[in-house]
Amino acid sequence: MLRILSVLAGVLITVAFAMVLFYAPIELNMGLVQKVFYFHMAAAWVGMLAFLMAVIFAIQFLRIRDLKWDYLEASSVEIGLVFTLVANFSGMIWAKAAWNTWWTWDPRLTTTTIMAFTYIAYLLLWRGVDDPQKRAQFGAIYAIIGFATVPLTFFSARLLRTIHPILIGAGMDMNLTPEMLHTMIVSVIAFTVLYSALVIFRADIMTRQEAHKDAHLIEEDY
Amino acid sequence: MKNWFKTVRTLVWKDLVQEWRSRDMLTAMLAFAVLALFIFNYAMELTPANRAEVASGTLWVVILFAGTLGLNRSFTAEQDQGCFDGLVMAVPDLSAIYVAKAITNFLMMVFLTVLVIPLYSVLYNQSMFILSFFTVLLLGSWGYTAAGTLISGMTVQTRMRDLLLPILLFPLLMPVNMAVVKAAGGILAGLPASEISVWIRLLVVYDVIVSVVGVMVFEYVIQE
Numbered sequence: 124m125l126r127i128l129s130v131l132a133g134v135l136i137t138v139a140f141a142m143v144l145f146y147a148p149i150e151l152n153m154g155l156v157q158k159v160f161y162f163h164m165a166a167a168w169v170g171m172l173a174f175l176m177a178v179i180f181a182i183q184f185l186r187i188r189d190l191k192w193d194y195l196e197a198s199s200v201e202i203g204l205v206f207t208l209v210a211n212f213s214g215m216i217w218a219k220a221a222w223n224t225w226w227t228w229d230p231r232l233t234t235t236t237i238m239a240f241t242y243i244a245y246l247l248l249w250r251g252v253d254d255p256q257k258r259a260q261f262g263a264i265y266a267i268i269g270f271a272t273v274p275l276t277f278f279s280a281r282l283l284r285t286i287h288p289i290l291i292g293a294g295m296d297m298n299l300t301p302e303m304l305h306t307m308i309v310s311v312i313a314f315t316v317l318y319s320a321l322v323i324f325r326a327d328i329m330t331r332q333e334a335h336k337d338a339h340l341i342e343e344d345y
Numbered sequence: 346m347k348n349w350f351k352t353v354r355t356l357v358w359k360d361l362v363q364e365w366r367s368r369d370m371l372t373a374m375l376a377f378a379v380l381a382l383f384i385f386n387y388a389m390e391l392t393p394a395n396r397a398e399v400a401s402g403t404l405w406v407v408i409l410f411a412g413t414l415g416l417n418r419s420f421t422a423e424q425d426q427g428c429f430d431g432l433v434m435a436v437p438d439l440s441a442i443y444v445a446k447a448i449t450n451f452l453m454m455v456f457l458t459v460l461v462i463p464l465y466s467v468l469y470n471q472s473m474f475i476l477s478f479f480t481v482l483l484l485g486s487w488g489y490t491a492a493g494t495l496i497s498g499m500t501v502q503t504r505m506r507d508l509l510l511p512i513l514l515f516p517l518l519m520p521v522n523m524a525v526v527k528a529a530g531g532i533l534a535g536l537p538a539s540e541i542s543v544w545i546r547l548l549v550v551y552d553v554i555v556s557v558v559g560v561m562v563f564e565y566v567i568q569e
Binding site: 237238241244247248253260261268269271276282 | 550
């Protein structure tokens with residue numbers, strides 16, 4: 124299962140990359156730099172998805188109390204954080220070309236960065252507790268409360284004006300050609316599959332690490 | 346339910362009496378707040394012209410940072426000599442502990458605010474004795490303590506302890522910070538109520554969400 128997922132992720136990423144390079148047309152106004160958009164969008168999507176999955180895993184852990192869910196949750200946060208940072212930095216490259224500035228205090232930029240800090244804090248908390256059961260409980264609590272405040276942060280930042288292109292919903296101000304849309308969809312699917320493979324890998328490593336730690340402790344005791 | 350309220354009242358009373366006997370926390374918070382006010386004056390070159398614009402922000406940051414001193418210590422008394430286990434055994438409903446601690450912390454913040462507002466008014470020659478201004482600060486303080494009590498209950502049990510509290514807490518407080526500064530600043534600038542009400546509603550929503558989450562999950566903070 125995991126092997127199939129990994130191979131699929133590899134193939135899809137290659138296809139998506141090829142599509143970005145050769146299939147998607149060069150944008151009229153922004154030129155080549157617009158091509159960063161496909162992976163930017165996909166990474167931002169995976170970041171959101173990863174944090175949403177972390178909350179689902181957290182609730183699942185609090186219900187069942189199986190550490191398996193805790194490992195999945197922490198893995199999801201770790202990977203989500205990486206993708207969020209990728210989205211942030213690729214966005215900055217694009218912003219420098221499109222808006223002529225690396226950074227603006229736009230709601231999405233602000234919210235994404237605050238969200239990244241929330242999950243950096245999560246990882247610090249998670250690593251700061253030694254007892255696995257307690258660590259899992261704390262992680263789950265923080266994942267839930269963190270996820271509850273992120274929409275509020277976005278809403279409050281949104282009350283101030285936004286210049287970020289709105290892709291979905293009212294006032295679509297980015298006109299994508301069919302080729303661009305295909306490339307975007309393939310990138311998003313590729314990144315989602317990659318995320319699934321990475322989470323399972325990471326959770327597996329965490330499980331093994333803990334088992335190894337336990338075995339070590341027992342050895343030392345005797 | 347009646348018992349629950351009684352438990353909360355007893356716990357709050359216990360914490361307040363304990364604080365009143367030493368007054369460590371309040372003294373430290375107040376001293377910190379005054380020092381911060383002085384630092385801000387020189388750090389930002391507050392002239393009478395720009396003072397009014399940054400007043401609400403300065404005041405809130407002072408209250409926020411002074412508050413973390415108190416939050417950090419809100420569970421330390423229970424850390425000694427297994428008091429926490431005793432407390433957990435004595436109180437049937439664990440959510441009462443959370444609510445009581447949050448109320449105690451909130452009262453500390455109210456006390457601090459009541460002292461800092463006149464101080465700010467005197468030092469910067471700007472009257473802040475407006476009821477709606479004070480109400481906004483209280484709404485912000487409740488959201489702050491509701492989230493902070495939950496987080497400090499966890500950080501006190503971690504390896505890094507008080508180092509971790511602000512890092513965990515501040516990202517969660519972003520909406521509160523924005524709403525308080527905007528609403529309080531708007532009131533000071535004399536903006537119409539229609540422009541401020543959206544921020545106040547946001548504060549209320551935040552307070553409700555965080556309080557509900559806090560009551561629901563606090564048992565996992567203290568349960569083994």
